[in-house]
Amino acid sequence: MIKKFIDKLLGKSASPVTGKASAVPPTPATAAEVPALAGPVIGVRVEVPVSEHGINPALLDERAIKVVTTLQDAGYEAYVVGGAVRDLLLGHRPKDFDVATSATPEQVKSLFRRAFIIGRRFRIVHVVHGRGREHEVVEVSTFRAYLDASAAEQVAGNEKTSKSELAGKSHVVDASGRVLRDNVWGPQDEDAARRDFTVNALYYDPRRQIVVDYHHGLADAKKRLLRMIGDPVTRYREDPVRIIRVVRFAAKLGFEIEPGTRKPIRACADLLANVPASRLFDEMIKLLQTGHSLASLEELRKQGLHKGIFPILDAVLDDAHQHDGREQFIQRALADTDRRVGEGKPVAPSYMLACMLWHDVQRRAAQLRKQGETPTPAMQQATDAVFDARVGDISGRGKLAADMREIWLMQPRFERRTPSSALSLVEQPRFRAGFDFLRLRAESGEAELELARWWETFSTANDATREELLTEARVQDQARRAAGGAAAAARGPAAESDAVAAGVPAPAARKRRRRRKPAGERGAAPAVDDSAG
Numbered sequence: 001m002i003k004k005f006i007d008k009l010l011g012k013s014a015s016p017v018t019g020k021a022s023a024v025p026p027t028p029a030t031a032a033e034v035p036a037l038a039g040p041v042i043g044v045r046v047e048v049p050v051s052e053h054g055i056n057p058a059l060l061d062e063r064a065i066k067v068v069t070t071l072q073d074a075g076y077e078a079y080v081v082g083g084a085v086r087d088l089l090l091g092h093r094p095k096d097f098d099v100a101t102s103a104t105p106e107q108v109k110s111l112f113r114r115a116f117i118i119g120r121r122f123r124i125v126h127v128v129h130g131r132g133r134e135h136e137v138v139e140v141s142t143f144r145a146y147l148d149a150s151a152a153e154q155v156a157g158n159e160k161t162s163k164s165e166l167a168g169k170s171h172v173v174d175a176s177g178r179v180l181r182d183n184v185w186g187p188q189d190e191d192a193a194r195r196d197f198t199v200n201a202l203y204y205d206p207r208r209q210i211v212v213d214y215h216h217g218l219a220d221a222k223k224r225l226l227r228m229i230g231d232p233v234t235r236y237r238e239d240p241v242r243i244i245r246v247v248r249f250a251a252k253l254g255f256e257i258e259p260g261t262r263k264p265i266r267a268c269a270d271l272l273a274n275v276p277a278s279r280l281f282d283e284m285i286k287l288l289q290t291g292h293s294l295a296s297l298e299e300l301r302k303q304g305l306h307k308g309i310f311p312i313l314d315a316v317l318d319d320a321h322q323h324d325g326r327e328q329f330i331q332r333a334l335a336d337t338d339r340r341v342g343e344g345k346p347v348a349p350s351y352m353l354a355c356m357l358w359h360d361v362q363r364r365a366a367q368l369r370k371q372g373e374t375p376t377p378a379m380q381q382a383t384d385a386v387f388d389a390r391v392g393d394i395s396g397r398g399k400l401a402a403d404m405r406e407i408w409l410m411q412p413r414f415e416r417r418t419p420s421s422a423l424s425l426v427e428q429p430r431f432r433a434g435f436d437f438l439r440l441r442a443e444s445g446e447a448e449l450e451l452a453r454w455w456e457t458f459s460t461a462n463d464a465t466r467e468e469l470l471t472e473a474r475v476q477d478q479a480r481r482a483a484g485g486a487a488a489a490a491r492g493p494a495a496e497s498d499a500v501a502a503g504v505p506a507p508a509a510r511k512r513r514r515r516r517k518p519a520g521e522r523g524a525a526p527a528v529d530d531s532a533g
Helices: 002-009 062-073 083-089 105-111 188-193 217-223 232-238 241-253 265-274 277-288 293-302 311-317 326-342 349-370 375-390 397-415 419-426 431-443 449-460 463-491 493-501 507-515
Strands: 012-014 021-023 046-048 078-081 098-101 115-118 124-129 136-142 171-173 179-182 202-205 210-213
Touching: 062 078, 062 098, 062 105, 062 124, 062 136, 078 083, 083 202, 083 217, 105 115, 105 124, 105 136, 202 217, 210 217, 232 241, 232 265, 241 265, 241 277, 241 293, 277 293, 277 349, 293 326, 311 326, 311 349, 311 375, 326 349, 326 431, 349 375, 349 397, 349 431, 375 397, 397 419, 397 431, 397 449, 419 431, 419 449, 419 463, 431 449, 449 463
Parallel strands: 098 136
Antiparallel strands: 012 021, 046 210, 078 098, 078 202, 115 124, 124 136, 171 179, 202 210
């Protein structure tokens, strides 16, 4: 019996001919086949009627309801689950709807025309509605068993170093107790027990309009309290990202962290060092782009997590930057992001990262230019160097870096308000992101406010108004160049050297650059200085 149980976990079955175990595609074990911890965290099912929970059905998403009812009509248990139920209880329309069901991923996939099984750590199904950018994904997970780390197989490495050992296994932890695989199906009460916080372990049946509560989550939601299910230290070890999640939820929801849940946070923070960089990066983006970034950073400070966790945040939260203008720029960027999220406008990770790493990249690019590198290669090299130091190896890194470079390289182009340059710039696909960046720079004192106002007017003006704006800009730029040349001559060569080091060529430097142009390029439009400004 023991050998059969082990073979089941390893994804082996007996050969019908020889009776010996042979490798087959792994099938997740069921709760009955894997030893579970029958501890006090397994709650008692309580069905809460609409008269008590007060969820407004109008806040539900029709696609999520369709997924639930399709599964129920096929004979499976199915509920809206987790954060969506929590938000509904608070009277908010959830951004995403997740569904939990007794059906296995394969059974779920068979019921929907566009459904895809994804993930290795947690196998789930994405049910897709709509097409193109308007598509909507409902995430469907199978009820999982509550298992103690002692019941799991253990590997010495992590997701990358132990890939061969993880193959075919359903429940695996690393040496610290962090769960690397969790694909053991079980009943709903155990699924609730393995969720993180009581307010995230609620199940809503839109057909019967009841909330199923195993851990007093409804009461905690009313108290606005974040409480860990089970022993907090054990749960943080299972998934250290829960440390970040409790901070994010506290900031986003305005909830208090229950003392027992809060107490081990600092002591367990070192566990985050073992989390893959891509997961930490995703959590950081959620912190900054859910409309409560300023509150999230304050909560990180409050819990002692504002240093040493996210290298990007280390770059912007360093006390040394509080008086050099950098903090003001970042604060405005975060506030602007919160505003856009609150207004239902899209926000892009590349824009936020461009704001947060702007000064790091500027400083590095200036060093490279002093060493003789030209502006564009200096910017490219600086971007790569800062990415390695602050972001690391994550999925989509190349696209992020390219988008950020485009925003940065637009900045000196805003200084050139000639007809051809201005018209081509406003036609750029990422013009709005580049302009928003310029506006933030102007509001922080890094660029002229009048320049930002000019571009805002020009970008939406008709042809006749644009002609007038270009004439006005030509006069202003001529006056500015004349004044700048006189001031530079009065200050001497040092001023010109400082300007070049900062990536903004002084008048004399521009003249020398023009004299060095190859003969074949004479008569063409002046080259745009595409440094980072």
